[in-house]
Amino acid sequence: MSVQLPDIRVLKYYSKCSIIELMASSLPDKEFLGTLAKGLSVITVFDEKTPVLTVTAAAAAIGVSRATARRILHTLHQLGYVEQNGRSFSLAPKALDLGYRYLSSQSWIERAGMLLKVLSEEIGESASAAVLQGTEIVYVAHVPSRRLLSVDETIGTHLPAFHTALGRVQLGYLKGADLWARLKSVRHSSYTSSTIINMQGLYDRIQSDRDQGFAIIDEELEKGLRSLAVPVLGRDDNLLGAISISVNATRTTRDYLRTVYLPKLRAVAVNITDGT
């Protein structure tokens, strides 16, 4: 049976893509360190549903022998990334370090956090920064609004890129073929009656958002939630991420977002770029 394997570059778009799929790819790669890949893969097996792993469970989860799983967990334990309790292994707080390295190595994120805090205090609404990762956005900064009904995303939270202002405004920076590949790689769900799930419709909206330099999501992801996002660029006009303001739809109109908040959000984006 001949199976058409996806290109390794397309595979990478899947944030949930397992190392097993990657290694099953037909491309021979002598430079690829399978042991490193399997070790990182074991870390990503842990989540809310799998807080602890035995050697046997780890072996089954990533498709390696018990001996290999044992050596991986032993190594991660020696390095302080996992804790051992009898035959059970769980992630240690040191694993947080690995993620924190990303946040601390991206100087624009700290700057964005400070500037968004000032903006959020001025307008009394929540403000966020996120980066695009495959077909999702990952929050890297968030300032909750002072109001009671506020959006509560936290750093590291994932949301579908195609249905968030933060995502759409970044997707427009991709080449057409790349954008189509990502559009096709996910099943687009209706979150509300306003969610755009038609692929051509999403493609066109992303292009027009790119042209106008901002994206507005009007109750497409959640009833009562409106968001405005603009891209954050580096000095070389490379895309770093995006920043947004989220408001309660019953309180703030789409027009108000465009006329009052858009100039303020753009000023923050320019200020971030200037600091890079």
Next chain:
Amino acid sequence: MSVQLPDIRVLKYYSKCSIIELMASSLPDKEFLGTLAKGLSVITVFDEKTPVLTVTAAAAAIGVSRATARRILHTLHQLGYVEQNGRSFSLAPKALDLGYRYLSSQSWIERAGMLLKVLSEEIGESASAAVLQGTEIVYVAHVPSRRLLSVDETIGTHLPAFHTALGRVQLGYLKGADLWARLKSVRHSSYTSSTIINMQGLYDRIQSDRDQGFAIIDEELEKGLRSLAVPVLGRDDNLLGAISISVNATRTTRDYLRTVYLPKLRAVAVNITDGT
């Protein structure tokens, strides 16, 4: 020249402990996967001062050959953990995932975050949760106060365990020898005129905090900052972490912390335990 190498268990207390030191340890360890260790080590080279790495710089930083460094960066790139721009490599947002796995696999953290939010809104002060890691604490939840002068720690931030309420109240759960080893492994700096830097003094304070079930830090880390912390235990009385309330010293007395806030904070800790 004969050098006394520290025990591998002591080495692990150093959060900055490099894999190089660990591998230089005299213990032969056939189960240890050097490739996995070196790969993780490359991720931790990235920080605010080193946002990008070339193959040569990565090789120098972790003490491996250029060929090995190249294969590590290539593998991390294939897996989506690093991005490549010409000869420069930087961390990709996917690295955040590795840290997020820890947060999502520890169910008490999410519960602590929700309960601390309610507490923070009730008392109008900032509240936090942290775990002990070697000689440091790592914030895993934080709710800023609604007041202007608030403490702004974020998830993933490290602070010295011996000079924070969140750290001291956890250090008391260590065995005496372990506590002494950690006490001796760091140089204790005077942050303010009230900082306890005497090791016996710190040891005694940690023991009495353990006996009373809470720790108060009174302007020892920062002028004007008072903190109260209590331990968070699992159902088996195992230590999970600690939670704290931080206040402005000019506004809230130490007595008020003890009589009004301590019962509230303890109630949250019990509530977290009940949910585990």
